[in-house]
Amino acid sequence: MKIHQLSVFIENRPGHLIAPCRLLAEAGINIVALSLAETQKYGILRLIVRDWEKAKEVLGANGFRASVTEVLAVQVADRPGGLVEVLNPIVAAELNVEYMYAFATKLGDQAVLVFRFEDPDAALQALKTSSVAFVDTVELFSRLDRV
Amino acid sequence: MRDFGTTVICCTPSFFLQVVDRAQELGVDLRQLRVRVGVLGAEPWSEPMRLRIQQAAGIEAFDIYGLAEIVGPGVAGECSVHQGLHVLEDHFFPEIIDPASGRPLPDGEEGELVLTTLSKQAMPMLRYRTGDMTAICPGPCPCGRTLRRIRRISHRSDDLFIVRGVNVYPSQIESALLAVKGTLPHYQIVLTEQGDQERAEVQIEVTPEMFSDRIGVLAELEEKLTRKIGQAVGVHLDVRLVEPRTLVRSEGKARRILDQRHKVKTS
Numbered sequence: 001m002k003i004h005q006l007s008v009f010i011e012n013r014p015g016h017l018i019a020p021c022r023l024l025a026e027a028g029i030n031i032v033a034l035s036l037a038e039t040q041k042y043g044i045l046r047l048i049v050r051d052w053e054k055a056k057e058v059l060g061a062n063g064f065r066a067s068v069t070e071v072l073a074v075q076v077a078d079r080p081g082g083l084v085e086v087l088n089p090i091v092a093a094e095l096n097v098e099y100m101y102a103f104a105t106k107l108g109d110q111a112v113l114v115f116r117f118e119d120p121d122a123a124l125q126a127l128k129t130s131s132v133a134f135v136d137t138v139e140l141f142s143r144l145d146r147v
Numbered sequence: 148m149r150d151f152g153t154t155v156i157c158c159t160p161s162f163f164l165q166v167v168d169r170a171q172e173l174g175v176d177l178r179q180l181r182v183r184v185g186v187l188g189a190e191p192w193s194e195p196m197r198l199r200i201q202q203a204a205g206i207e208a209f210d211i212y213g214l215a216e217i218v219g220p221g222v223a224g225e226c227s228v229h230q231g232l233h234v235l236e237d238h239f240f241p242e243i244i245d246p247a248s249g250r251p252l253p254d255g256e257e258g259e260l261v262l263t264t265l266s267k268q269a270m271p272m273l274r275y276r277t278g279d280m281t282a283i284c285p286g287p288c289p290c291g292r293t294l295r296r297i298r299r300i301s302h303r304s305d306d307l308f309i310v311r312g313v314n315v316y317p318s319q320i321e322s323a324l325l326a327v328k329g330t331l332p333h334y335q336i337v338l339t340e341q342g343d344q345e346r347a348e349v350q351i352e353v354t355p356e357m358f359s360d361r362i363g364v365l366a367e368l369e370e371k372l373t374r375k376i377g378q379a380v381g382v383h384l385d386v387r388l389v390e391p392r393t394l395v396r397s398e399g400k401a402r403r404i405l406d407q408r409h410k411v412k413t414s
Contacts, residue, residue: 007360009353011390037362042388044362060172063392065353069360098361116360 001136009065035101075133089130160192178205195325231284231296254285313382317403323379
């Protein structure tokens with residue numbers, strides 16, 4: 001299912017990554033997954049947090065450019081070939097993965113990956129009949145709590 | 148503005164952009180408020196910037212002109228036709244001169260505005276060189292007023308900067324920035340030198356419309372901005388996207404050029 005991802009614009013210079021992280025820390029917001037994309041001059045910090053609305057508000061009020069994107073959380077078997085099994089139906093549906101990253105925490109013997117598609121609804125529809133197992137927000141956070 | 152039911156706002160265009168930004172951050176839609184008119188001036192701004200302001204705030208924006216040495220705001224102002232600013236000629240006598248030779252120029256030709264006050268008593272000004280570049284609009288105004296008009300100030304005679312031998316005006320960069328769809332950015336031009344190479348970097352604060360979670364989209368935007376600015380000014384300027392609230396803000400006038408040449412240590 002779709003989950004919300006926060007994307008934050010940061011300049012690629014010392015001290016710029018810590019600023020939004022410090023704000024989230026002060027607001028008591030835990031980061032459960034993240035990825036950092038970079039160019040020579042700037043980067044995009046992508047975050048999965050439970051209370052994304054509060055996180056966006058805190059960042060926005062402190063002058064950060066933050067946006068919300070819908071991404072898909074997918075379960076992947078944590079063994080050789082697990083990722084290929086998930087990618088196969090994605091390729092078959094002719095979907096392009098814009099970017100992806102993984103949760104640090106495992107759910108049982110399953111890893112969780114975050115996929116960004118151009119159109120998450122279309123991707124969800126296309127992959128419904130496949131073996132790909134999605135995780136929704138409620139399930140994700142309730143299972144993370146149990147870990 | 149919401150509490151007081153403000154209908155008219157009077158400030159500099161760059162300050163109004165800060166108001167637009169702040170409203171957006173607070174989740175206030177200026178178009179839903181009672182504000183209907185902006186009386187904006189005291190710094191050069193472009194026609195595309197007027198359109199952006201009008202769209203973002205749902206107001207009609209009027210350009211006004213004045214200078215502290217003469218009277219402050221109130222030397223000239225636009226009518227509802229928005230085709231130049233009527234000079235209040237019973238109080239101020241305008242002339243346009245060639246800033247290099249000091250000779251008067253005919254109507255329609257751009258030069259430096261020179262003002263003489265006709266009614267000021269304690270401190271009259273005689274042929275005061277304003278440093279503002281404009282032209283007298285030839286012919287009558289469609290609004291019916293007979294007061295002569297000056298074109299909106301395109302730049303000051305001293306705000307031009309020279310990069311690698313090419314004359315560049317901030318107003319050219321502004322037009323290029325605004326031509327790229329979806330940008331209403333704060334920007335600043337930073338001039339530095341590295342060794343004997345002069346560098347000009349246009350720093351642009353990322354707006355919500357510009358930002359994307361995809362790096363490719365931002366890279367494409369950066370490339371497009373670089374190309375547009377290069378085309379507009381005729382020399383390559385580096386473009387750097389920066390975080391909001393990074394650039395020097397002023398309550399009054401926008402500070403568009405930061406000249407760090409001759410200050411940076413050369414290696």
